[in-house]
Amino acid sequence: xxxxxxxxxxxxxxxxxxxxxxxxxxxxxxxxxxxxxxxxxxxxxxxxxxxxxxxxxxxxxxxxxxxxxxxxxxxxxxxxxxxxxxxxxxxxxxxxxxxxxxxxxxxxxxxxxxxxxxxxxxxxxxxxxxxxxxxxxxxxxxxxxxxxxxxxxxxxxxxxxxxxxxxxxxxxxxxxxxxxxxxxxxxxxxxxxxxxxxxxxxxxxxxxxxxxxxxxxxxxxxxxxxxxxxxxxxxxxxxxxxxxxxxxxxxxxxxxxxxxxxxxxxxxxxxxxxxxxxxxxxxxxxxxxxxxxxxxxxxxxxxxxxxxxxxxxxxxxxxxxxxxxxxxxxxxxxxxxxxxxxxxxxxxxxxxxxxxxxxxxxxxxxxxxxxxxxxxxxxxxxxxxxxxxxxxxxxxxxxxxxxxxxxxxxxxxxxxxxxxxxxxxxxxxxxxxxxxxxxxxxxxxxxxxxxxxxxxxxxxxxxxxxxxxxxxxxxxxxxxxxxxxxxxxxxxxxxxxxxxxxxxxxxxxxxxxxxxxxxxxxxxxxxxxxxxxxxxxxxxxxxxxxxxxxxxxxxxxxxxxxxxxxxxxxxxxxxxxxxxxxxxxxxxxxxxxxxxxxxxxxxxxxxxxxxxxxxxxxxxxxxxxxxxxxxxxxxxxxxxxxxxxxxxxxxxxxxxxxxxxxxxxxxxxxxxxxxxxxxxxxxxxxxxxxxxxxxxxxxxxxxxxxxxxxxxxxxxxxxxxxxxxxxxxxxxxxxxxxxxxxxxxxxxxxxxxxxxxxxxxxxxxxxxxxxxxxxxxxxxxxxxxxxxxxxxxxxxxxxxxxxxxxxxxxxxx
Numbered sequence: 022x023x024x025x026x027x028x029x030x031x032x033x034x035x036x037x038x039x040x041x042x043x044x045x046x047x048x049x050x051x052x053x054x055x056x057x058x059x060x061x062x063x064x065x066x067x068x069x070x071x072x073x074x075x076x077x078x079x080x081x082x083x084x085x086x087x088x089x090x091x092x093x094x095x096x097x098x099x100x101x102x103x104x105x106x107x108x109x110x111x112x113x114x115x116x117x118x119x120x121x122x123x124x125x126x127x128x129x130x131x132x133x134x135x136x137x138x139x140x141x142x143x144x145x146x147x148x149x150x151x152x153x154x155x156x157x158x159x160x161x162x163x164x165x166x167x168x169x170x171x172x173x174x175x176x177x178x179x180x181x182x183x184x185x186x187x188x189x190x191x192x193x194x195x196x197x198x199x200x201x202x203x204x205x206x207x208x209x210x211x212x213x214x215x216x217x218x219x220x221x222x223x224x225x226x227x228x229x230x231x232x233x234x235x236x237x238x239x240x241x242x243x244x245x246x247x248x249x250x251x252x253x254x255x256x257x258x259x260x261x262x263x264x265x266x267x268x269x270x271x272x273x274x275x276x277x278x279x280x281x282x283x284x285x286x287x288x289x290x291x292x293x294x295x296x297x298x299x300x301x302x303x304x305x306x307x308x309x310x311x312x313x314x315x316x317x318x319x320x321x322x323x324x325x326x327x328x329x330x331x332x333x334x335x336x337x338x339x340x341x342x343x344x345x346x347x348x349x350x351x352x353x354x355x356x357x358x359x360x361x362x363x364x365x366x367x368x369x370x371x372x373x374x375x376x377x378x379x380x381x382x383x384x385x386x387x388x389x390x391x392x393x394x395x396x397x398x399x400x401x402x403x404x405x406x407x408x409x410x411x412x413x414x415x416x417x418x419x420x421x422x423x424x425x426x427x428x429x430x431x432x433x434x435x436x437x438x439x440x441x442x443x444x445x446x447x448x449x450x451x452x453x454x455x456x457x458x459x460x461x462x463x464x465x466x467x468x469x470x471x472x473x474x475x476x477x478x479x480x481x482x483x484x485x486x487x488x489x490x491x492x493x494x495x496x497x498x499x500x501x502x503x504x505x506x507x508x509x510x511x512x513x514x515x516x517x518x519x520x521x522x523x524x525x526x527x528x529x530x531x532x533x534x535x536x537x538x539x540x541x542x543x544x545x546x547x548x549x550x551x552x553x554x555x556x557x558x559x560x561x562x563x564x565x566x567x568x569x570x571x572x573x574x575x576x577x578x579x580x581x582x583x584x585x586x587x588x589x590x591x592x593x594x595x596x597x598x599x600x601x602x603x604x605x606x607x608x609x610x611x612x613x614x615x616x617x618x619x620x621x622x623x624x625x626x627x628x629x630x631x632x633x634x635x636x637x638x639x640x641x642x643x644x645x646x647x648x649x650x651x652x653x654x655x656x657x658x659x660x661x662x663x664x665x666x667x668x669x670x671x672x673x674x675x676x677x678x679x680x681x682x683x684x685x686x687x688x689x690x691x692x693x694x695x696x697x698x699x700x701x702x703x704x705x706x707x708x709x710x711x712x713x714x715x716x717x718x719x720x721x722x723x724x725x726x727x728x729x730x731x732x733x734x735x736x737x738x739x740x741x742x743x744x745x746x747x748x749x750x751x752x753x754x755x756x757x758x759x760x761x762x763x764x765x766x767x768x769x770x771x772x773x774x775x776x777x778x779x780x781x782x783x784x785x786x787x788x789x790x791x792x793x794x795x796x797x798x799x800x801x802x803x804x805x806x807x808x809x810x811x812x813x814x815x816x817x818x819x820x821x822x823x824x825x826x827x828x829x830x831x832x833x834x
Contacts (some may be wrong), residue, residue, distance in 0.1 A: 041374065043729045044335050048378025048426075051331030052418055053385035054718045057393055058324045060401055061711070064315050068214045068300035073154035074253060079293040082248040082304060086288055091543065091559065094304040095246035096291070097364050098229070101146070104250075104291075107270045110258035115148040116216065116225055117310070118248045123196040123504025124688045127182050136196060137181065138503075138688055141211070141220030144228040144248075154176045160189050160206030167220075167228060172202035174221045175210045196504030196686055213400075215297040217249075217308045243275060249308055251296070267291055303636075306540060309699070315788065316708045323715055325469045328422065330719055332465040334726030335371065335426035337457050340433055341744050364431040371427025372420070379419035389714075396710040429456075429509030461730070462769050465807070468723045471716040473803045477782035477795060478709045484635075484793040485702050491630025491639075492537065493574030496528075496664040497694035498673070499536045502657060505686035508546065510657050514566070515586060517683065521662060522678055526672035528665050531572040532657040534564035537632050543604075546593065546643050548603055549612040549620065557772065558602045561632070562615065562643040562654040569644060570594065570627060572663055580609050580625025587765050589649040592623030596629050599641035617655075618647040630792075634701035638790040661694070724814045731763075731818045756819040760812065767811055771804060778803075 027728065069075055083093045101116050120142035127135050147166040149155060158176065165171045172193055179188045193202040202223065211219050232240035239245050254260060267285060275285045301314040387403045394401055407417055502510045510517050514532065521530045535541050541561040547553075567583035569575075583592055594615055600608050605623075614620045621820060624646075629639045648656060664672045677689050701704070742755055779795060786792040 029129075034716070040338055040729055043163050044338060044374050044727050045378045045381060046341070047331055047334045047725045048375055049329050049381035049423060050718055050722050050725075051387065052379050052415075053423070054327050055324050055418055056382065056386060056411070056415050056716055057389060057401075057405060057717065058320050058327075059398065059710075060405055060411055060819050061326070061393075061399070062317055062320050064399070065300070065312055067310070069216055069296045071154075071212050071214070072152075072296060074256070074631055075296050076165050077254045077256060078152060078296040079252055079254065080296065080299055081252065082292050082294045084290045084292060085559070086290075092304045093246045093306060094302070094308065096246060096250045097243045098232075098240055099243060099446065100250050100291075101248075101250050103274050103764060104252065104270060108252075108263055108266070109275060110263050112255045113148050113152050113253045114250065114252045115146045115152045116144075116250050117146075117149065117308075118144040118225070118228055119142050120223060120228075121503070121650060123199055123507070125182065126194050126196055136688055138690065139178070139220055141218055143217070143219050143222055144225045145219075145222045146225045149222065155208050155347055158207045159187070160204070162206065164205040165224060166205065168205065169227045170200075171205040172221055172223050173206040174204060175208055175219070177210050178220050179204075179207050196688060199504060199508070204501075205265070216311065227476060232779045240536045243277065246306065260683065264293060267293065292562070305543065310703065313704050313708075315785070316704060319708065319712070320680070321469070327715065327719055327722070328418065330464050330467055330619045330722050330726075330813055332422060333460040334722060334729070335374070335422075336429050337460050337464075337726055339367075339371070339426075339430040340457050340730040367431040368424070368427040371430070372423035373526070375419050375423035375426065378422075379415070382582075392714075393711075397707050404751050456667055458766065461727075462766050463772070464723050464726065465767060465770035465811075466774035466777075468610075468716075468720050469770055469803060469807055470683065470778040470804055471712070471719050473775050473778035473799060474489035474782055475709075475713050475716045476799050476802055477778075477786070478689075478705075478712055480793045480799070481786060481789070482702070482705060482709050484791075485699075485705075488631075488635060488791060490537070490698075491628060493663075494537065494695045494698060495664070496669075497573075497661055498664055499659050499661045499692045499697075500680075500689055501659055501692075504688060506684050506688070507654070507657075509684045509687075510660075511653055514653070514657050518566075518568075518660070520675065520679060520683060521660070524675050526665055526675040528663040529568060529572040530660060530662045531568040532566040533569055533659050533661060533708070534655045535632075536659050536661065536692070536697060537573075537694055538634065538701050541632060541642065544616045544643075546599070546603065547614045547616060551604075555673055558641075560599055560602065561640050563632070563642060563644055564618075564652055565644050565646055566648070566656060567646060569646075570625075572661060575630060576628040578626050578628055580623075582625045583646045585646075587648045588621075588646060591615055591618035591645050591647040591652075593621055593623045593646075594625040594627055594644040595623060596627055596642045598629050598639060600626055602641045615645055618645055618652050634698075635791040636701075636789050667694065720810060724810060727763075727811065727814045728817070731759075731815045756816065759819040763811060763815060767807060771807065775800065775803060 072078055080094065081096050081104065083096055085091045085093060098116065101114050104110050105114050121140075122142055124136040124138040127137060129135060148164065150157070150162060157173075160173065165173055174182070174188065174193075180189065182193070183191060188204045188207060193203050193204060194200070195202075208222075229240065240246075254263060267292060271289060271291045272282050272285050274291070275289060280288075300312050301317075302311060303313075353687075383403070383406065386406060390401055390403065391692045393399065405411055500506075510532075518530050518532070521527050541563050543559045545557040546560055546562075547557050565583075567585065570582050572578055577594075578597070580594070582594060585592065591613075595603070595605075595608055605611065608623045608626060611623050612620055613623060627644070631639060632642060633640070645652070646656075662676065674692055676691075680687050682690055742759075745755060745758070782795060786795075
């Protein structure tokens, strides 16, 4: 029986070669795109799941209230011990803090000195190994606990720094001999699907020692949010009990500043955030740029849409061919085949087509993975399909498509009586015909939805690139001052900048604590002339020098700006929103006091500008100019230069050469401001490229189905067309006649797909404080693309059939 099934299936496939080919290609494309999407979705959802007992690990976050509710990913250093003392349910806690250090200087065996600039460094408590399940490959944890100058590095760093030599006990010296670390351990490379990517760890006690010497008051402040704190709850503890007492902990922890329970909770509350949810959070001071759960849902829905389109293709084409198989089915019934045997035959054909398409899809995945990896910054390989969970989805999709696609045709084709089937019917079933039309409409509605959405996403990405930000981002390049360069700049800030501005390559230059796009610290500016009991609103702060406004192209609307060359006390320039939130009518000349710089005068007011991404509304900001000892290092952390027009690479070479002449040990890495701003939208960029690619695949799959259906319909109308040609109809009128049948389908599809896409894109755009608007152009372009693609697909068969000679078509009539 199985042999008979194979022979019958192969015979039918050969007899209907074109239709079989279209079905196989459609399934292959659909499965290939779906499995790539599923691998992407599973990757996004897998962040931090590798951590042992990940479901019991939480990050402590804070909700800050007042004039502006904000959620912070960071907490203060003292919280770690206090929360462990308060909750016996907490079995371990750890603090981590990003570590920005000068490049490591490694002396090779051949005497060559090599510098390595590494960014993945963190201060970490000794409990980091326990909480995050980090295993030591070599070395000792105890040495890491006790020696402040210990460092633990990943396998890849050990290989980079020391080759195949044993790294344990070796020194790592930073540029300018500013820091010397002893390698105490080697750990596995950090998994990529984690919200914090580390390359080396140093003891948190080192940070504590440094801050207690330099700024003890800040380190001990319970208001300062400077570190990330994680806790692991005992498996026997009831999580709800811990959550219910978080407000009690907040009150106890913050009570050192006085106030009633209500007053304390009106300003701040601490919360627990599950470790596996961090990747999709977007709090203040996140440890890295996170993902977006909305886009995961977009890809889940896209996968479902693509599989629906594939199934509709098969059902439509197969049921359209029902007339050709009715006589075969009728004869088999007369010769003794049962209805269930016939249904199993048709279901088996569907399953065989799905399996062949699934096998072919592996080759297509191999072709599209390099392109996917490039724009999604991934490293997926073909072998990833055969990982247990992915393989489960792969097989499930193939089996599911085979069953879903074959079930309806099997029920329709086998439902007729033997004699009716043998005689043949002009319309096997009006109900099935309506159902096929509904499926065709649904298929094109999905394609129209994706076309409209892709256009909207593309327009928003162009909006990001072209939006006026309130400063001139063109030709701006920055350098981070670290190591020997930082030391030189701190001692010679004015003269160093003067040397840069003398270069033909540099139009202007400025120092600042943050470049545009980075999240600024949230502090407060107390106006001395106002009531001291008045609430002090939260305001963003950036430390700058006197040339910042001019170099950045900001618009000064009041005052003369900064004039002093090297002030040892603070000067302030406020944005318009800062003036409003501080309720200042005449801000110029008023005295203010900042958190770090002390008292100073307000020297000017600038127009509001976008110092963060367009996800966020414009916030108030204060520019603080203070070159005193306490703020000098912060104020000169970045050098921003506006390059002269011309050859950019020549300009950069000039700058690098001059800096090396001034400080030979300087390590220079240029960052273009416009490029950095583009990284703020990396999630949207990835989503846009992926959505565009999968929309194209969806259209191709839908067109394959339409191609098969129009081909079959054209064959049914061959004799009719021959008669029309004999009666004088032109080829154009025949093409029009064949095309008109599908006009109604397209109109209905547009009426369904475009409003749904409009609702989706409107909601997506509302995630951004600033966004483009959906215009009539979106509607027109979508309709034109739909009509063009549909007509081009139909036109081939229409021209082919209308071009046949009437005598050849009608010679047997």
